[in-house]
Amino acid sequence: MQPILTAQDRENLVSPLFKFDRQFWMTIAVLSVITLPGLALYVRQLFLGLGVTDLNRPVFWGAYLVNFIFLIGISMAGTVISAVLHLLHIEWRRPITRIAESLTVFGLMTAGLQIIMDMGRPDRLINTILYGRLQAPLMWDIASLTLYLLTASFALYLQLIPDIAFMRDSTPENAPTWRKKLYSTLSLGWRGNKEQWTRLEKAITTVSVILIPIGVSLHTVTSWLFSTTVQPGWKSTILGPYFVVGAIYSGIGLLFIAVTFATQYNHHLKSYITDTFYKNLGWIFIVMSFVWFYFTLNETLVVTTEQETLEFPVMAAKLFGEFAPAFWGMNVLMVATTWILIALKVPNKASSNPLFKTTTGLVMTVLAVVTFIALALNIPTLHGAFVELGLLIAFIVFFVLALLGLTGWFQAHLIPSTVIASAFVLFGMWLERWNILMPTLTHARIIPYTTYFPTVTEVALTISTFGILTLIFVVFYKFFPSISIWEVEAGRALEIKNGG
């Protein structure tokens, strides 16, 4: 076989891993600054108790649990991309498999942290093993989470082995000895012979097959945490698949952002991760967005019309109550996302109509945001049905005009648009989890309705969580290549075979 990987590749992919430059340390420093206050506040929470949160009776769960579901959700990306696309032999997946799989592992790790953060007695975690009660949904979740984390880590490691071997062989002379040792140990004596390749392929395929049901189970079981508590708003058979869909949706969003972050960090990667990836994964993104809307419509419409006395107050809180800003905010973000994604698929035709001018779009966006905030804050001076109706109509008009106006810009900027859409999805999906959890908790049956707003501790810990997630990401990819070198190699080999 002729050498498919060039010296240029080596330069692009390997050498940055040994350059601890200013940019790297700055990133670490910034992330640490973001993360540390939360850690300090966690230590305080550990000593004082969960009283430092805004949790109360009946709002016994809050931001930590929302983060938990969110992080479990984004961990779905790895499974879909790596396992499903692998099994379907879809080629454009190859450069981003690594990032996708690692996101699964990192997401699950930080999700696990949320559980610890939320526990009143983290020191008694061992009790779940000593006295675990298998009929309890939380035990299913813990089991599923552990299994998923182990399997996903295993899958990630399997995928890494040839690359670790490659690193072992490409380590610069001046690299520290411990790194050399690290690679040689972790590569498990990979030589890249045929037998090893056959076994690896087999193992990866097997793990991919296993990973899919475990992933689905985790998201489903997480939904069961809620639906088994017989509380209004959660007693839904749709919750399981809804969680799975939401997970894939937000997972893809995070993947887009992570990949773009990686390519921005290391410009050389752009030659491996091309627009094709954005375009192709964009299609799945669109599909998921429609499936998500379908589920949301189902849940909202049915509960709104079913005349269930316990369910309705919860739904009403979302539709017109104190959760309306979060609920409609989520929907607006999702509509915007879908529009952007569809716009990217439509050929760009220059138009002289002022409606389709970027400046118009920007002005309208500002106006739409302002009207939305006015509606959300329910400013007392604006009270009166007509004023509110007027605001609502104004918002819809501004929103539509904003989307129309910006369409041209979206079409012209594939990657920024996709990243914006992804950010919208991530934020929207965090809100979705908030909207599932909090309205039910604040609308208990025989405890007066109440409110909840995260305290400084909870906000700081949430920020820390995402700081930690990014930190793990950055550090991990300082030691291991962020795109799967051997997959790229295999892809090129395949191209050569097919093309020539």
Added chain:
Amino acid sequence: MTKQPLSRRDVLKLGGVAAGSAATLAAMKNFMSARAGSQIQTAVEENVVASTCHLCSAGCGILVRVADGKVVKLEGNPMHPVNQGSLCPKGQAAPELLYNPDRITSPMKRDRTTGQWTPIQWAEAIQLTADKLSALREAGHPEQAVLMHGDTRGQMRSFLTRFMQAVGSPNVVSHESLNIAAAKLGMYLTQGIYNLPAYDLENANYILSFGANLLEAGANPQRTIAGWTFGRRGRANRNKIVVIDPRQGIHGAKADEWIPIKPGTDAALALGMANVIIKSGLVDADFVKNYCFGFDNFASGGERKGFRDFVLENYDPIRVEQITGVPSTMIARLAGEFAGNGPSVAIMPGKGGLLNGGFGGVYTAMAVHMLNALVGSIEKEGGVMTQRYMPCANYPKLPSDSTAAKGLKTERIDGAGSKFPLGRNSYQSVADAILEGAPVEALFLYDANPAFETPGNKRVAEAFAKVPFVVSFSSFMDESAELADLILPEPTFLERWGDDHVEGLGYPGISLYQPVIEPLYDTLNTGDFFIKVAEAMGGSVAKAFPWKSYEEVLQFRLKDIGADWELLKELGVWFNPGYRFAKRGSPQWIESVVGAERLNAPRDGYFDLYSRELNCFVGKMKKDELAALGITMMGDGANLPHYEATVFAGDEAQYPFMLNVVTLMSLGPRSDAANMPTLQEISGMTVRETWDSWLEINPQSAEALGLVENDRVNIESPFGRISTQVKLVAGLRPDVVNMPFNQGHTAVGRYAKGRGVNGLEIINPASEPLTGLASFTNTRVKVSKS
């Protein structure tokens, strides 16, 4: 080894499997056995001491669990007839009073110039007090010593009175003018007994409560709760209870019917009912003809108007409807139900509707009580009983002492008997008298916090500043104690000797307080303190107190009740159960049921429908004299119960709401209860509030003012302005607003201080001119968003 069909080991294995499956199954059924492994550890040394609760005027019997020398739990004493084993939240929380971190731990003296408190020895406190009183006696003005006391019952009241008499001062002022005196006067002016009636609620078929807050406050809430609930579901046939009150509260919610009457018009309603009862011939003819005075017109030619004609002429239900806002058909129905479903009983308000600043309040009490007479419910099963008391040994005669005799002849400082001819105590007037220049040289505050609990309480502080020697016996640094020169802390009721009469059931009884643990701090029972002061004063005062301790006083006074001291200590209570109804007109009737305590009118056993006692005070008055007292009726009308429109402080147009300050079951009447954290926590249950004060307002009125739940509002009366949060209460008249009593302390302790505002600050400080009763319910306010 031959193979056996089933070896022993196999059996064991099977057993194991079976047990395992059983365990699994049990786990699946969420079922576990805990009984076998249960172990309990508790205190090494435990005992239970019977005593009496002192957190409201009910005086419930308690059994105190003392574990390793610490009071850990109070239970109701099942033997005690008032509470029969029950105990209200105040009593349950009593350990928080005993172990309160804000208790005063030793006697203290205040330097008036710096305001600094310094701890002193009891000997010094005793000497200071003795010197002060001796000086007053030497100056020939022992009456310049004044003692104000709160809900002080049992022997302590007579003991304090005796001490002041020995010194030579008539000025022992009870706080009853703030609460029960109006009802007592209503009873006195009709039935001739100066006391609260006892009601046989258990046997009444029909209970008509005129704003008597039977389930939350009143003189004996535990007793009325027990009677109420027994009548509901404790017996075979359920009674009917109708509550007439502008505020629904808990009693209105638990009653069969709630009638939101226009405030201050209860007399008209009662008389409208009387009108129907008389017209329909439903009166108890035997009673009104033979045992009542003034039903028919009387005097030789019938020229004096009697109750019947007066009511028939003036209180037609149509007219009453215009006054009260209660439909005439409803009045007729209530009258029919009341007279036709006996035994029935009409209950006077405790304070709410009666203390309206005019004599109309007393007329109301009379009118309500007369309903009982009309249907013959006086001294009848299911009706009204008269409270009997245990025979207490008489104190030895006071030694003759000219200084004291002279002092005792002076007019009382509060104007009772002089300025207020019908009044017996006018608590709030003490402050007014001092401000007007009355010489008060020494002021003792026992179980009293006038600087907080008096309407228009701000002036009390000004008054006390003028008194050179103020002594408080409070266990807490309350608003009044803060103004004192000496604070001589009394131990809490769980650490001292005392007693209480069993009241509310008619039959007599004595309930004992005893120190269930040694006093925690350097405190002294006020009884013991006064004995020591008397000893230090020497002479006739010392001779008047031949006892070594207050415990001895109790032993002496209670020696004839039928239980020896040891038995009383063991049981905590002793009583002669079973109320014996006196036969109408019998000697016992005349001796103790009707007319026995009249000071002026004949003690002839006639129930006055036409008040002869009142006639002795107002009978000869001219129109303008009566008008000065706020009485619009002339001649016979003034002696007959009638409706007098309440004169409100504040113009209706400017101040559209009537303000009511209501006592809560949780915080109760005593200031120190406000410093019990658990009571603070549960205080606002009905309005979903905690640790705060609030203003109850009808949702319609709130909407008109643009107010929503929890808005901050200013409440302004002609006497001042306070600010709290608003709570929407649907069960409330739209023209009435309520505030809770016992919030808004500026002292007492860390839990009470700064919790909301005290509604009494903006209540009319005036006193009723004939009786010296305080005004509680004739203040109008305006409410605005702040």
Added chain:
Amino acid sequence: MANWCMVIDLEKCVACQACSVACRMENNTPVVSPEEAKNGRAIRWNDVFPLPVHIAPEQGEYPNVKTHYATRPCMHCENAPCVKTCPVQATYIDEEGIVRQNYDRCIGCRFCTVSCPYGVRYFNWYAPQWEGTLENHLNPDELSVNGSLEGPAVRPVGVVEKCTYCVHRLVKARERAAAEGREFRADEYVPACVQTCTGKARYFGDLDDPDSTVSQLSKSLRATHLLEDSGAHPKTLYLAEG
């Protein structure tokens, strides 16, 4: 084996809250700060509150209004959602039908608090505290089952706690009977709230004994359960007003 049950006659209940306070004193539930209490963190295993719990415009207009009050201990459900969702068997139904809580095992995940339809379960947001001398009144009883704390001794921060029908009183009553060499009788055991009830609205006893008061009352036409439709098979019985 007994099946302990409480019956509450709402007609006789006068919402005085003595039950709430008796429970606090018996079971050492802490007083939280005013700010905490306002934030819904007060711990009263037995609570009293007005109904409807949620202020709704349809509750009537003056003067056609009637407020109702409910008093609420634990329902000791036969199909308790809290027991079903506890991941570590810290809460369980014992052989006498009492839903109990093992404070040494609870991990503070608050699954039970979320699943309880009645909100009877409370969480120790902070370590319970009694200011100064106040801690002297704490009940010294300490019940342990197989070495694990089950109250009423003070619970640590971060665990869930709840009404136990004062089960330590049952254990004490049994021990007393045993020490006196006689059979334990069902009427030797009542929870603190039942004992103190000012309106004598609470009854307690063995539901499986056909002659017991609670068993008789359970046949009343007024007998009902709180949120009968919750599916939890609540055991604590209510007798409706009227």
